[in-house]
Structures are given as structure tokens and as C-alpha cells.
Amino acid sequence: MHEYLSGLNERQKQAVLHKDGPIMIVAGAGSGKTKVLTTRIAHLMAFHRVDAFNILALTFTNKAAREMKERIEKILGNADARNLYVGTFHSVFARILRGEAHRLGYPNSFTIYDTDDAKGVLKTVINEMNLDDKLYKPNVVYNRISSAKNALVNPAEYAVDYYIQQEDARSNRPAIAQIYDAYAKRCFKNGAMDFDDLLIKMYELLKNFPESLHKFQHKFKYILIDEYQDTNPAQYEVIKLLAAAHENVCVVGDDAQSIYSFRGATIQNILQFQKDYEDVTVIKLEQNYRSTQNILNVANEIISNNKNQIPKELWTENAEGEKIRLVRTMSDNEEGKFVADTIQEQKLRNHFSNRDFAILYRTNAQSRAFEESLRRMGIAYTMFGGVSFYSRKEIKDFVAYLRVVVNTRDEEALKRIINYPVRGIGKTTIDKCVLFANTHNISMWEVLEQAPRFGFKGGTLESIENFVVFIKGCQSMLQLKNAYEVAFHVGKQTNIVKELFNDKTTEGLQRYENVQELLNSIKEFTETPSNDDGEVGDKGLSAYLQQITLLTDADEKDPNADTVKLMTIHAAKGLEFPVVFAAGLEEMLFPNAMSINTREELEEERRLFYVVITRAKSKLWITYANSRYKFGQLVQNEPSRFIEEIPQQYLDRSFAGGGIRNQGTSFAQGSAFDRMRGFGASEQAEKLYGPPPSKRKDTVPAYVPPKSAPKVVEHKPSQDFVPSDTSNL
Numbered sequence: 001m002h003e004y005l006s007g008l009n010e011r012q013k014q015a016v017l018h019k020d021g022p023i024m025i026v027a028g029a030g031s032g033k034t035k036v037l038t039t040r041i042a043h044l045m046a047f048h049r050v051d052a053f054n055i056l057a058l059t060f061t062n063k064a065a066r067e068m069k070e071r072i073e074k075i076l077g078n079a080d081a082r083n084l085y086v087g088t089f090h091s092v093f094a095r096i097l098r099g100e101a102h103r104l105g106y107p108n109s110f111t112i113y114d115t116d117d118a119k120g121v122l123k124t125v126i127n128e129m130n131l132d133d134k135l136y137k138p139n140v141v142y143n144r145i146s147s148a149k150n151a152l153v154n155p156a157e158y159a160v161d162y163y164i165q166q167e168d169a170r171s172n173r174p175a176i177a178q179i180y181d182a183y184a185k186r187c188f189k190n191g192a193m194d195f196d197d198l199l200i201k202m203y204e205l206l207k208n209f210p211e212s213l214h215k216f217q218h219k220f221k222y223i224l225i226d227e228y229q230d231t232n233p234a235q236y237e238v239i240k241l242l243a244a245a246h247e248n249v250c251v252v253g254d255d256a257q258s259i260y261s262f263r264g265a266t267i268q269n270i271l272q273f274q275k276d277y278e279d280v281t282v283i284k285l286e287q288n289y290r291s292t293q294n295i296l297n298v299a300n301e302i303i304s305n306n307k308n309q310i311p312k313e314l315w316t317e318n319a320e321g322e323k324i325r326l327v328r329t330m331s332d333n334e335e336g337k338f339v340a341d342t343i344q345e346q347k348l349r350n351h352f353s354n355r356d357f358a359i360l361y362r363t364n365a366q367s368r369a370f371e372e373s374l375r376r377m378g379i380a381y382t383m384f385g386g387v388s389f390y391s392r393k394e395i396k397d398f399v400a401y402l403r404v405v406v407n408t409r410d411e412e413a414l415k416r417i418i419n420y421p422v423r424g425i426g427k428t429t430i431d432k433c434v435l436f437a438n439t440h441n442i443s444m445w446e447v448l449e450q451a452p453r454f455g456f457k458g459g460t461l462e463s464i465e466n467f468v469v470f471i472k473g474c475q476s477m478l479q480l481k482n483a484y485e486v487a488f489h490v491g492k493q494t495n496i497v498k499e500l501f502n503d504k505t506t507e508g509l510q511r512y513e514n515v516q517e518l519l520n521s522i523k524e525f526t527e528t529p530s531n532d533d534g535e536v537g538d539k540g541l542s543a544y545l546q547q548i549t550l551l552t553d554a555d556e557k558d559p560n561a562d563t564v565k566l567m568t569i570h571a572a573k574g575l576e577f578p579v580v581f582a583a584g585l586e587e588m589l590f591p592n593a594m595s596i597n598t599r600e601e602l603e604e605e606r607r608l609f610y611v612v613i614t615r616a617k618s619k620l621w622i623t624y625a626n627s628r629y630k631f632g633q634l635v636q637n638e639p640s641r642f643i644e645e646i647p648q649q650y651l652d653r654s655f656a657g658g659g660i661r662n663q664g665t666s667f668a669q670g671s672a673f674d675r676m677r678g679f680g681a682s683e684q685a686e687k688l689y690g691p692p693p694s695k696r697k698d699t700v701p702a703y704v705p706p707k708s709a710p711k712v713v714e715h716k717p718s719q720d721f722v723p724s725d726t727s728n729l
């Protein structure tokens with residue numbers, strides 16, 4: 001028997017050894033789903049001799065993808081794993097679209113707009129439509145369009161859906177349908193795709209271009225998907241198309257950890273899978289290898305309060321472990337202090353390292369108090385979710401040059417740099433260019449190229465012409481020079497680097513260092529061995545830009561650094577830590593005020609609570625504060641209703657609930673609105689807006705009010721909070 005199989009339990013082994021045909025693994029947290037997926041890939045390669053090029057594995061983060069490759073390499077003892085297509089939906093689809101986008105009318109070197117770029121385009125469009133951008137806030141409109149895209153609702157469909165119209169009218173924003181349409185057209189004109197487009201354009205490609213469909217169906221003989229519960233309808237449909245030829249698709253997930261319904265994910269995907277593939281093998285893993293019995297029991301109890309779930313058992317042979325500690329503090333600052341003090345104490349007492357701790361919270365804003373106390377105590381930490389390196393102004397400016405060189409249709413980037421560094425092309429000129437471009441239905445770049453024709457004269461004309469010549473010069477390098485050589489040329493010729501160097505203020509120095517850092521990272525990119533099949537040696541600018549746009553905050557930081565990790569619960573999905581602090585368990589914060597209006601929302605908050613509890617291997621603290629600053633105001637908080645749900649024997653409190661299976665119907669059969677909101681949304685909509693003209697029906701979702709405040713020991717600063725039970729696990 002292969003060594004990598006020996007540690008697995010029977011069901012895990014069955015999942016790994018299953019070769020052909022659809023297979024679904026639905027199992028609770030820490031039961032080895034990711035381990036099975038990784039081992040399965042290794043087994044396909046080592047035993048069945050499946051070529052790495054024929055395997056597609058989709059993970060939740062790029063980091064998870066990298067780790068998966070590393071583990072497989074370790075198991076196989078060779079570097080074959082580098083040829084796997086492993087990554088997030090976004091990064092894998094972007095890579096595929098880079099070779100296929102021309103079929104859809106995009107340049108193959110299309111630009112990927114991050115959320116900032118996308119909101120910039122929206123702002124432009126909203127202004128051009130003479131709408132009030134205070135009412136039509138780009139943020140709000142962006143989210144609305146994003147939901148539509150992830151549900152595969154196109155502008156035309158959006159415009160005619162009864163409930164969608166009602167909802168937009170209710171929020172007093174009836175023009176979103178037109179904005180959506182204009183935005184989609186502008187992105188296309190700019191030769192750009194936003195993050196959501198990477199999914200829907202992939203779908204359109206496979207749906208409308210049989211050659212592409214056959215090519216990738218043939219290529220990806222084995223498809224594997226981790227965290228399947230968080231896929232949305234667009235992703236679901238793409239996978240269905242890709243897997244149609246071989247049906248060798250393996251999905252692993254846990255409906256109890258579905259926490260992305262606000263992005264359109266729906267656990268309906270899990271139920272639908274069994275209907276779409278008739279001969280599907282379903283495997284349930286029930287042994288948890290991660291957590292102590294106490295932690296697992298609490299998690300099981302909590303999630304049993306959700307009605308909407310697939311019933312499953314989860315048990316462990318691990319030690320019983322310590323009880324879960326509940327700590328109340330007077331304020332958020334004291335909560336921060338308590339956590340930092342406890343980390344220090346635990347390090348001394350139980351020989352933990354910084355890397356063994358995670359502080360997990362519901363919202364990014366909560367990080368401040370923890371950062372302050374950790375810094376004061378001199379404890380090294382890494383915060384995930386802050387301002388990304390690539391969102392800094394100087395970096396965005398520099399990168400905008402590179403974007404224009406690769407894709408001159410990219411109007412957002414063009415506007416950013418046309419007068420940076422200052423070259424005498426003022427706002428009036430830029431506005432004119434945009435206007436000419438719109439009226440003649442050409443790109444802004446084409447206006448610049450034909451500047452004399454549009455009446456530009458004198459100094460302005462000269463500046464425009466110099467700029468055009470410069471960009472064209474850079475473009476001519478693209479075929480022969482790698483990303484670094486082009487970027488270096490840009491930095492030198494534009495004087496950007498020199499100007500930043502001459503700015504001797506502290507901020508100026510920082511900006512200079514950041515741009516140097518960017519250049520270093522481009523160099524590193526060009527020097528890392530390539531693993532692209534077909535396009536081997538693609539070290540060009542286009543490939544580089546694609547890579548950085550899809551980097552998430554988590555990818556920029558070293559996960560192995562010996563630091564305490566701070567992140568939201570959403571970001572902690574799939575991870576595990578010996579010691580976890582689940583912070584801010586307060587009403588209105590967790591469950592969040594935004595998510596307590598329906599049973600569906602509340603159940604999703606409870607799943608988040610389940611996720612945070614199950615990140616802990618041996619020790620778990622749950623903390624909450626009586627008061628905290630929110631939007632500059634001191635707010636008093638009730639303890640979270642979820643605390644009530646933790647049974648007495650694990651926490652000196654008791655509360656129990658029940659679970660009923662609820663299956664529902666396929667999203668694919670629902671209305672556009674249903675797809676955007678997930679299963680059952682129409683019922684919800686009916687509650688809000690009344691039944692549609694043709695239909696009358698009553699539904700009242702149940703709501704569980706919070707119980708009285710739990711009795712817990714109050715935390716006072718100093719050594720009072722040294723835990724009495726110190727058995728180390």
C-alpha cells in the first residue's frame with residue numbers, strides 16, 4: 001500500500017481510491033476533507049498515472065492552492081505537481097481566458113479591474129447618466145451588480161424581473177438596471193473584466209463556443225473542488241459544463257460552513273449535485289481530527305440550532321480538553337488587552353509560539369484594539385484584511401502605466417496616468433477626450449492617437465503626441481522583453497522613480513521604497529520557473545498583471561511567519577490554530593445587525609459561529625465587551641444570543657435546539673431574483689413587497705429572540721484572568 005494511504009480512515013480511503021465518476025464528500029469541520037482532496041490528486045497521479053495537466057483543482061484561496069501543490073509534491077517526491085491547474089475559480093478562469101478572450105471580443109491581454117477600478121468606472125457611468133452619485137453610491141450599485149452577475153443574471157434579465165424592480169424601487173434606485181447595462185458595455189469597451197466577469201465570461205465562452213468547450217472538457221479529465229458549499233450559481237454552471245464529458249468531478253464541502261450567501265453562494269449546490277449526477281457516490285466523513293471533544297461538542301450543539309442543514313454526526317478520539325472560556329470585558333480596549341495578556345501568559349505557561357494563536361472577529365474594524373495591545377506587549381502579529389500593498393496610490397499609479405501598455409483600451413488606467421507625472425494634459429482636455437470617445441464610440445486612446453483630428457492644438461497637442469509615442473515605444477518592447485525590462489523602462493523614462501526619490505519627506509521615502517519593492521517583485525516574477533503549459537516561459541507583462549490583480553491580501557503575507565494571526569472569520573475558513581480567540585460575541589455585532597432580519601440570515605451568522613469554534617484545536621476563548629466604539633460613538637452591548645446556545649456543561653450555561661432537514665428546490669429553476677438571493681428569496685420578497693400581481697401566498701419566518709444575559713466571571717485587568725485550568729493538550 002502506498003504510504004500516503006496508511007494514515008487514512010476507511011471512508012477517507014474510499015474517497016481517495018474512488019477513480020472515475022462523480023463523488024461528493026459532505027462532512028463536518030476538521031474531518032479531513034481537504035486532506036482527502038489533496039491525497040486523491042496525489043493518488044491519481046502516482047497510482048493511476050493521470051497527467052498533472054489533466055487535473056483541475058479549485059480552492060478557496062491562492063494560498064490554499066499553493067499549499068496543496070506543496071503537499072502533493074511532498075507525497076509524490078517530484079515536481080510534477082507544478083503542472084496542475086490549481087487555484088481559485090478566479091485565477092484559473094483568468095488563466096484560461098487569457099488564451100480565449102478574443103472569441104468574446106476582448107483582447108487576450110484584457111485588463112482585470114479590481115473593486116476600486118470597477119467602482120471608478122461605475123462612478124463615471126453614473127455621472128455620465130446624470131444620476132446623483134450620492135443616491136447611486138458606487139459601492140451600493142457595485143454590490144447589486146455583483147450579485148446579479150454571480151447569479152448569471154444579465155442586464156436584460158435584470159431589467160425585467162418583477163422582484164428586482166420592486167427592490168430597486170424600494171431603495172429608491174430604479175435606474176440600477178440601466179447602470180448595469182451601461183457599466184457592462186463600458187467595461188467591454190475598455191477591454192476589461194471585473195472579478196465577477198471572470199466567472200460569467202468563462203460561462204459565456206463555454207456556452208457559446210463549442211471548440212472552447214470541447215478543448216477544456218477534454219483537457220480537464222479530473223475536476224476537484226474544495227469548500228464546495230461556497231460556490232455560487234455561476235461557478236456551479238461552469239463546472240457542470242466542464243465536467244459534462246468525463247463526469248469525473250469530486251466536490252468536498254460542509255453545508256454547516258456555508259458563509260458566503262451574501263456573495264450569492266448557495267448550499268443548494270450541494271443538494272443539486274445529487275440530482276445532476278445520477279450515479280454520484282456520496283461519502284460522509286464523521287471523525288474529526290482537529291479539535292478536542294469539548295470544542296467539538298460545543299460546535300455540534302451550536303449548529304443543531306439551525307433548521308436548514310444536512311444532518312451529520314461528528315465525533316473525535318481526541319482528548320476531552322479544557323472547557324471553553326467565556327470572558328466579559330468592560331470595553332473593546334479591555335478585550336484587546338485581555339487577549340494580548342492571555343497570549344503572553346499562555347506562551348510562558350504552555351510554551352506556545354506566536355504562530356499558535358489566532359484572533360478571529362466578525363468585522364475588520366475590530367482589529368484595532370487587538371493590534372494596539374499586541375504592539376504594546378511587543379507580540380508580533382500579522383493582520384489580514386488591511387490595505388493591500390497593491391491598493392496604495394503610488395503602486396496603482398505605476399501599475400496603471402503597465403496596464404495601458406498592455407491594453408490601451410483600459411480607460412481607467414489611462415485617465416490615471418495621462419497627466420502623471422504632470423505633463424500639461426489638464427482635466428478639461430481629459431474630459432474632452434472622454435466625451436469624444438463616447439460620441440464617436442471609440443476608445444479614449446484612439447482619440448489621443450488622432451488628437452489633431454479632434455482639434456487639439458499647441459502645447460496640449462504636443463504633450464498628447466509625446467505621450468502616445470512613449471506608450472507605443474513601450475508596446476514595441478512587449479514581444480521581446482520580459483515584464484521587468486518593460487517596467488524598468490517605464491520607471492526610468494517617465495521619471496516616476498526619480499521624482500519619488502527626490503521627495504525627501506517620510507511619506508515620499510515610503511512611496512519610493514514601495515515602488516522599488518514593486519520593481520523587485522516584478523523581477524522575482526520573471527525569475528521564478530514558469531509552469532504554464534503551452535505558454536511556457538510567459539514572463540510577459542500581461543501575465544504579471546493578471547497575477548497581481550488576483551492576489552488577495554492573504555497571499556501577500558507569509559503564513560508561516562511566527563506571528564499571531566488576526567483576521568475575520570470569513571478569512572479563516574479552512575484554517576486551524578492550536579489556540580483561538582473568538583472575539584466580539586455581542587448582539588448587533590455577532591450576529592451582525594445587518595443579518596438578523598430573517599431566519600436565513602441568522603442561520604448564516606450561526607454558521608459563522610460554527611466556523612470560528614471549529615478553527616480551534618486545543619484551546620478556545622470566547623470574549624465580548626459591554627461597550628465599544630462604533631462609528632465614533634460608545635455603544636452598550638448585550639452579549640450575543642449565540643452564547644446562550646452553548647450548553648452548561650461546557651461553559652456553565654445550557655440551551656439546546658433542534659434541527660430539521662429542509663431541501664427546497666433548485667436555484668436553476670428559480671426566478672432571476674431567487675438566483676441573486678439564494679433559495680427561498682421570492683418568499684422573502686413577498687414578505688417585503690407583497691405577492692406579485694399574479695400570486696398570493698403567506699409566509700412568516702420564525703425568529704428566535706435573545707435570552708437574558710449569561711452569568712460569567714467579569715474580567716478585570718491584571719492577573720485575575722489567569723485561567724485556573726492549565727492542563728496542556
Ligand code: ATP
Nearest residue numbers: 007008009028029030031032033034035289290574
Ligand atoms: P474544514 O472543514 O475546516 O475545511 P477539513 O474537513 O478540510 O476541515 P482538514 O483540514 O483536511 O479538514 O483536516 C483537519 C486536520 O485533521 C488536519 O490537521 C489534518 O491533517 C488532520 N487529519 C485529517 N485526517 C486525518 C487522519 N486520517 N489522520 C490524522 N490526521 C488527520
Ligand code: MG
Nearest residue numbers: 033034035574
Ligand atoms: Mg478544508
